[in-house]
Amino acid sequence: MISEAELMQLSFPDAPHMLTAVPGPKVQALMAESAKYEAFTRGGGGFPVILEYGKGATVKDADGNLYIDMAAGVAVNAVGRGHPKVLDAIRRQSTLIMHTTDITNPKRIELAKKISGIMPEGLRGDCHTSFFQAGSDAVETAIKFARRHTGRTQILAFHGAYHGVWCGTTALTTGYNYRHGWGPLIAGVQHLPYAYCYRCPFNMTYPSCDVQCGKYVDHVLNTPYTAADDVAAVIVESQQGEGGYVAPPPEFFQLIREACDKYGCLYVADEVQSGAGRTGKMWCIEHYGVKPDMVTWGKGMGGDIPMAGLTYRADIEKSLVEGSQPSTFAGNALACEVCMTNIDIITDPEADLLGRATALGEEIKGRFLDAMSHVKCIGDVRGRGLMIGVEVVADRKTKEPLGPAKCGEIALKLLNRGVIMTPCGRYGNVFRFMPPLTVPREYAIKATDILIDILREY
Numbered sequence: 041m042i043s044e045a046e047l048m049q050l051s052f053p054d055a056p057h058m059l060t061a062v063p064g065p066k067v068q069a070l071m072a073e074s075a076k077y078e079a080f081t082r083g084g085g086g087f088p089v090i091l092e093y094g095k096g097a098t099v100k101d102a103d104g105n106l107y108i109d110m111a112a113g114v115a116v117n118a119v120g121r122g123h124p125k126v127l128d129a130i131r132r133q134s135t136l137i138m139h140t141t142d143i144t145n146p147k148r149i150e151l152a153k154k155i156s157g158i159m160p161e162g163l164r165g166d167c168h169t170s171f172f173q174a175g176s177d178a179v180e181t182a183i184k185f186a187r188r189h190t191g192r193t194q195i196l197a198f199h200g201a202y203h204g205v206w207c208g209t210t211a212l213t214t215g216y217n218y219r220h221g222w223g224p225l226i227a228g229v230q231h232l233p234y235a236y237c238y239r240c241p242f243n244m245t246y247p248s249c250d251v252q253c254g255k256y257v258d259h260v261l262n263t264p265y266t267a268a269d270d271v272a273a274v275i276v277e278s279q280q281g282e283g284g285y286v287a288p289p290p291e292f293f294q295l296i297r298e299a300c301d302k303y304g305c306l307y308v309a310d311e312v313q314s315g316a317g318r319t320g321k322m323w324c325i326e327h328y329g330v331k332p333d334m335v336t337w338g339k340g341m342g343g344d345i346p347m348a349g350l351t352y353r354a355d356i357e358k359s360l361v362e363g364s365q366p367s368t369f370a371g372n373a374l375a376c377e378v379c380m381t382n383i384d385i386i387t388d389p390e391a392d393l394l395g396r397a398t399a400l401g402e403e404i405k406g407r408f409l410d411a412m413s414h415v416k417c418i419g420d421v422r423g424r425g426l427m428i429g430v431e432v433v434a435d436r437k438t439k440e441p442l443g444p445a446k447c448g449e450i451a452l453k454l455l456n457r458g459v460i461m462t463p464c465g466r467y468g469n470v471f472r473f474m475p476p477l478t479v480p481r482e483y484a485i486k487a488t489d490i491l492i493d494i495l496r497e498y
């Protein structure tokens with residue numbers, strides 16, 4: 041396993057180190073400039089940090105404040121920022137060729153082959169990949185390919201889902217802000233309850249619930265009069281991301297797979313956030329032994345250079361039409377070379393970043409679980425590997441979420457103590473750990489203890 045000393049070399053030393061209150065004067069000036077010229081629909085809204093330098097699991101803002109990065113650009117910098125091997129790949133490839141349009145290039149062919157070798161069972165060695173720049177592009181295309189392959193139109197998705205906010209994906213995504221006022225959204229999407237055990241929509245408890253949420257998918261797909269009579273695909277995040285870092289029990293995805301098989305529709309695993317080693321396996325669905333028909337991926341696969349894709353069963357290719365889904369920037373040779381480098385770093389058996397993510401994730405969760413004895417606002421601690429959610433509540437008995445003002449206050453206190461963490465969840469009350477897989481243990485534990493210390497006040 042890679043040593044802590046080697047990992048520390050990849051990040052700035054002595055983090056966190058704060059020079060100003062957040063936001064500092066330079067960040068404030070940049071935010072004012074951004075407000076004048078950029079669209080304020082951008083992600084992050086008023087997030088008071090503007091990054092100027094990044095190294096490994098640490099970042100500096102424009103005022104020189106040095107943070108421990110528990111957000112990794114929303115699970116994007118899986119190998120950390122500016123990894124030396126990634127910088128080498130950029131230097132190497134940028135002198136050869138970068139943009140080649142969708143007519144492919146040797147690096148892209150090599151990457152498609154590599155992706156085929158690392159896909160979950162069911163796709164591994166027998167799949168094709170369509171390349172894109174963003175996860176949303178991959179999900180948009182999954183909808184189209186599933187429709188074309190099955191000759192059907194409807195899609196089932198889940199409560200709490202986030203699959204992107206383009207014209208197709210917005211209909212799958214459930215957040216009010218993302219949907220309201222943008223209609224009409226694409227027709228034929230039904231949402232079902234996700235296995236959110238902490239807030240079970242059936243008010244039951246696992247395992248005595250017998251995983252009713254999973255069984256409900258079979259009910260909707262395979263009983264008359266549910267209006268799910270033309271379903272092309274079920275799309276589901278293997279661990280819910282924006283919806284609150286929700287990790288379902290093992291049977292949930294197995295039941296969905298069985299329901300899809302019985303009905304004859306496709307199972308699309310959205311691994312945009314949970315993939316690229318984040319949960320301690322290359323793909324989160326591998327924890328469940330379920331074989332998807334399609335996988336959408338992005339974020340951590342590209343890291344510092346945008347890259348995303350849709351990988352699907354090879355036989356689906358027969359239903360598609362040559363040249364019918366072009367994308368100008370897709371499979372840029374530089375992005376492909378970087379993606380292959382990221383895969384090599386993540387899957388390197390000697391460094392064992394995956395095993396390390398599992399062990400470190402358990403240690404972090406253990407610290408929060410121990411803290412529950414004296415920090416009364418911690419309601420739930422969940423997740424796998426370095427995809428951990430801490431859900432905070434005003435009242436542990438009623439599970440009333442801690443309100444938005446207090447959650448915002450906590451996020452700001454974290455920043456002022458040098459920890460970048462972006463909350464998520466249906467109520468915005470889930471503090472999530474999604475650091476680079478290369479985060480030094482010392483930094484991960486420091487960030488954990490800072491959050492626990494802040495939560496003590498609530």
Ligand SMILES: Cc1ncc(COP(=O)(O)O)c(C=O)c1O
Binds near residue numbers: 174311338
């Ligand atoms: C599970 C999931 N799918 C799709 C997307 C959309 O990806 P992008 O923002 O790269 O378009 C996201 C983004 O957060 C995501 O978490």
